[in-house]
Amino acid sequence: MSREPAERGSAGTGTGTGTARRAAGRPAPARLGAADVLRVGAAGLRSRPARVVLSALGIAIGIATMVAVIGISSSSREQLMRQLDTLGTNLLTVSPGQTLFGEEAQLPEQALGMVRRIGPVHTASATGKIDATVRRTNHISEAVTGGIEVQASSAELLTTLEGRVRAGTWLNAATERLPAVVLGAKAAERLGVTRTGVQVWMGGRWFTVIGILGPMPLAPEIERSALVGFPAGEKYLGFDGHPTTVYERSAEEAVEDVRSVLPRTVNPENPDEVTVSRPSDALAARAAAAGAFTNLLLGLGAVALLVGGVGVANTMVISVLERRREIGLRRSLGATRGQVRVQFLTESLLLSALGGGVGAGLGALAAAGYALSRGWPPVVPLWAFGGAIGATLVIGTVAGIYPAMRAARLSPTTALATT
Known part of the structure; x- marks a missing residue:
C-alpha cells in the first residue's frame, strides 16, 4: 500500500523525463532525395497542364527574344568581320x-x-x-x-x-x-x-x-x-x-x-x-552601332522575361490556394514545413525551366533562320544559352519564394478543414 503512492509520486515527478524519452524515441521525418523532389514537383505541374503552358509561355517569349536578339547581332557582327577580313583594312x-x-x-x-x-x-x-x-x-x-x-x-x-x-x-x-x-x-x-x-x-x-x-x-x-x-x-x-x-x-x-x-x-x-x-572604319562603326541597338532589344526582352516571372508567381500563389487540402494532408502524414517549401519552390523552378528551354530553342531557330535568309553565317554564342538558363533559374527562384513560404506556413488542421 505504501509503495503504490510512492510509485504514483515517482511517476508524476517523472512525467517530463518520460515525455522527453518519448520525444527522443519519435522517428525523424523521412528525407526527400533529389529524384523524389523532382517527382513531387513535376506531379503538381502535370495536374494543371493548360495553366502550366500559359505560364511558361511568358518565360519562353522573354528568353526567345533575348536569345534571338543576341544571335542576330552576333551573326551580323560576324558577317561584318568576315567582310573586313576579305576586303582588308x-x-x-x-x-x-x-x-x-x-x-x-x-x-x-x-x-x-x-x-x-x-x-x-x-x-x-x-x-x-x-x-x-x-x-x-x-x-x-x-x-x-x-x-x-x-x-x-x-x-x-x-x-x-x-x-x-x-x-x-x-x-x-x-x-x-x-x-x-x-x-x-x-x-x-x-x-x-x-x-x-x-x-x-x-x-x-x-x-x-x-x-x-x-x-x-x-x-x-x-x-x-x-x-x-x-x-x-x-x-x-x-x-x-x-x-x-x-x-x-x-x-x-x-x-x-x-x-x-x-x-x-x-x-x-x-x-x-x-x-x-x-x-573599313565605317564597317567597324556599323558593328558597334549594331551592338548598341542590341542592348536596347535586350532590355525589351528583359521586360518580357520579368512579366513572365510575374505570371509564374501568380500561378504558384493560385496553386497554393487551390491545394490547401493536399498540403494539409501531407503535413498530417509527416511532411515538414521545409519539405513543403522545397516542393513548391521546385515546381516554380521546373515551370521556369520549361519556359526557358523552349524559349532558348525558339530564339536560336529564329536567329539562325534570319541569318541564313540574309546570307549571314548563323552564330548563337554559347554564353547566350548559359545566360538563358541562369535567368530562368533566378526568375523561378524569385517567383517561387513567396508561394513556397506561404504553403509551408499553413497549419495542417486549418488546411484540412478548408472546403
Whole structure:
C-alpha cells in the first residue's frame, strides 16, 4: 500500500523525463532525395497542364527574344568581320577638305602620281566628279538624276578597290578615251540597265554601257556612279582633270605611317585642306552601332522575361490556394514545413525551366533562320544559352519564394478543414 503512492509520486515527478524519452524515441521525418523532389514537383505541374503552358509561355517569349536578339547581332557582327577580313583594312581615301575661308578645296591634278610615289603604297587610283547627269533616254528631265553621280575614273580603280565586273568589261586604254561608261551596281539598278551594249544619255550625248560592276562595300559611292575614263571625261563632258577622291592600298603594317604623310604629299602647300579616311572604319562603326541597338532589344526582352516571372508567381500563389487540402494532408502524414517549401519552390523552378528551354530553342531557330535568309553565317554564342538558363533559374527562384513560404506556413488542421 505504501509503495503504490510512492510509485504514483515517482511517476508524476517523472512525467517530463518520460515525455522527453518519448520525444527522443519519435522517428525523424523521412528525407526527400533529389529524384523524389523532382517527382513531387513535376506531379503538381502535370495536374494543371493548360495553366502550366500559359505560364511558361511568358518565360519562353522573354528568353526567345533575348536569345534571338543576341544571335542576330552576333551573326551580323560576324558577317561584318568576315567582310573586313576579305576586303582588308589597308584602303585609305584622300579627298579635298575646306579652305581657310570655308570654301571647298581642290586636289592638285598631280595628286594621284604623288601618292603612287609613296614607298609602301601598292596601288592607287582616282575618281573625279563631273557636272553632268545620266539618264536612260534624252526624253527624261535633267532634274531626274536618281541620285547617280557621273565620275571620271582611272583605269586602276577596280584593282585598288578589289572590285569585280558583274557583266561586260572594265575600262581599258582604248575605251577610256571613247564615249563608253561602266555603271555601278546601284546606278545600273536605278537606270533599269541589266545588260551591256545599251546606251544612256550623258552630258548631251549617248554613251554605250560596256560594263556593270558588282557590290563594293568599301566604296558605296562607286556603286551609285556612272564611270568614264579620264580622257573621255575631259573630251566629252568638260571634266577639269582635278581628282575628287584618291584611293590607295598599302602594306597593313604601314597604313598609319602612310596616313600621316598623305596630306603633305598630296598638297604640300596646304596639307590642312586634305582629308584622309579609312573606309573599313565605317564597317567597324556599323558593328558597334549594331551592338548598341542590341542592348536596347535586350532590355525589351528583359521586360518580357520579368512579366513572365510575374505570371509564374501568380500561378504558384493560385496553386497554393487551390491545394490547401493536399498540403494539409501531407503535413498530417509527416511532411515538414521545409519539405513543403522545397516542393513548391521546385515546381516554380521546373515551370521556369520549361519556359526557358523552349524559349532558348525558339530564339536560336529564329536567329539562325534570319541569318541564313540574309546570307549571314548563323552564330548563337554559347554564353547566350548559359545566360538563358541562369535567368530562368533566378526568375523561378524569385517567383517561387513567396508561394513556397506561404504553403509551408499553413497549419495542417486549418488546411484540412478548408472546403
